[in-house]
Amino acid sequence: SVIGHGNEKVINAIKNQVGKLIACHSSLYNDTRAELIKKIVSITPKGLDSLFFTNSGAESVETAIKLARKYTGRKEIIAMMRSYHGKTFGALSVTWNSKYRSPFLPLVPGVKFVPFGRSDKVRKVITEDTAAIIVEPIQGEGGIFVSPDGYLKELKEISDEKNIPLIFDEVQTGFGRTGKLFACEHWNIAPNILCLAKAAGGGFPLGLTIAEKHIMSSLGIGEHSSTFGGNPVTCAAASASLDVILGEKLWEKAEVSGNYFKGRLTKLADKCKIIREVRGLGLMIGAELKFDVKDIITGMLEKGVIVLSCGTHVLRFLPPCIITTEQIDEIVDKLEFCLVEKEQEKYAVNE
Numbered sequence: 001s002v003i004g005h006g007n008e009k010v011i012n013a014i015k016n017q018v019g020k021l022i023a024c025h026s027s028l029y030n031d032t033r034a035e036l037i038k039k040i041v042s043i044t045p046k047g048l049d050s051l052f053f054t055n056s057g058a059e060s061v062e063t064a065i066k067l068a069r070k071y072t073g074r075k076e077i078i079a080m081m082r083s084y085h086g087k088t089f090g091a092l093s094v095t096w097n098s099k100y101r102s103p104f105l106p107l108v109p110g111v112k113f114v115p116f117g118r119s120d121k122v123r124k125v126i127t128e129d130t131a132a133i134i135v136e137p138i139q140g141e142g143g144i145f146v147s148p149d150g151y152l153k154e155l156k157e158i159s160d161e162k163n164i165p166l167i168f169d170e171v172q173t174g175f176g177r178t179g180k181l182f183a184c185e186h187w188n189i190a191p192n193i194l195c196l197a198k199a200a201g202g203g204f205p206l207g208l209t210i211a212e213k214h215i216m217s218s219l220g221i222g223e224h225s226s227t228f229g230g231n232p233v234t235c236a237a238a239s240a241s242l243d244v245i246l247g248e249k250l251w252e253k254a255e256v257s258g259n260y261f262k263g264r265l266t267k268l269a270d271k272c273k274i275i276r277e278v279r280g281l282g283l284m285i286g287a288e289l290k291f292d293v294k295d296i297i298t299g300m301l302e303k304g305v306i307v308l309s310c311g312t313h314v315l316r317f318l319p320p321c322i323i324t325t326e327q328i329d330e331i332v333d334k335l336e337f338c339l340v341e342k343e344q345e346k347y348a349v350n351e
């Protein structure tokens with residue numbers, strides 16, 4: 001999460017809502033939900049004003065795909081190599097990694113993968129039947145790869161020109177993590193459909209598919225629904241969490257702390273040659289090593305630091321935006337210890 005564990009405001013909002021109303025189907029009006037909708041629409045990129053509530057990132061991607069197909073009446077989706085969009089059938093179908101895909105073939109047909117960062121390749125595979133282009137502005141699970149400058153703008157131009165909805169999956173990048181409220185703001189490009197989840201619910205399960213009104217309205221009544229999507233307790237948690245993010249301008253903290261964190265890791269890379277590259281934006285940082293990161297992750301866990309991997313060679317840091325400089329120092333010091341240990345171990349084996 002971006003706000004960290006145990007935030008009093010979120011805890012109290014949840015407690016309060018549990019005492020009032022726990023469940024309320026999205027076909028019925030609910031004031032807690034209405035309040036959240038108003039808040040979210042006030043911060044999303046211009047034109048994105050119709051919301052659909054789900055319970056996870058994968059579901060928000062499912063919704064986006066169904067929506068794009070319904071709106072266009074077409075069937076093919078263009079997705080990116082190294083993409084990650086979740087593990088339900090539709091979301092998995094636009095996910096690149098064969099480790100996740102191959103046990104579950106056949107998936108939804110009509111998906112074409114092109115290299116991330118290459119809009120010319122997107123142009124090449126467009127047909128009369130292309131329903132959507134889906135992309136993460138910063139690829140997370142795939143290894144922390146930031147969109148090259150100009151890329152999202154080119155995708156937007158293609159999307160406008162051919163009337164193909166552009167879907168941004170900001171499930172991981174949304175709500176401040178990258179130094180902007182939404183990562184697409186780094187390039188000033190708004191998609192036609194935006195997928196959010198992870199940090200959205202302040203720790204509670206919440207996914208959001210936000211689309212332009214004319215696109216969302218292509219879904220008829222009952223054509224897509226979710227019983228627990230947008231339930232009042234989740235909405236209360238999300239609303240309080242959003243208040244914290246906006247009140248404390250957490251994206252600004254993510255930018256400042258992210259630069260500090262990246263700076264320290266880059267300096268460490270000068271010392272430890274086993275770090276190949278440090279990359280990312282805000283507090284979404286990857287450090288690519290020259291070998292498998294498994295031992296480092298275990299070593300860090302033993303020292304009390306949870307580091308993720310993405311792929312076999314990349315360490316992924318996604319701390320809450322409230323992280324302090326002292327905590328970043330502690331993490332980098334512990335990482336240095338683990339890396340040096342590993343380097344010596346390798347050296348000893350070579351001798």
Ligand SMILES: *Cc1c(COP(=O)(O)O)cnc(C)c1O
Pocket residue numbers: 055056057058059061084085086087136140141169170171172197198
């Ligand atoms: C995590 C993630 C998903 C899937 O979200 P779940 O809530 O785990 O289903 C989809 N897209 C991106 C970019 C993600 O990082």
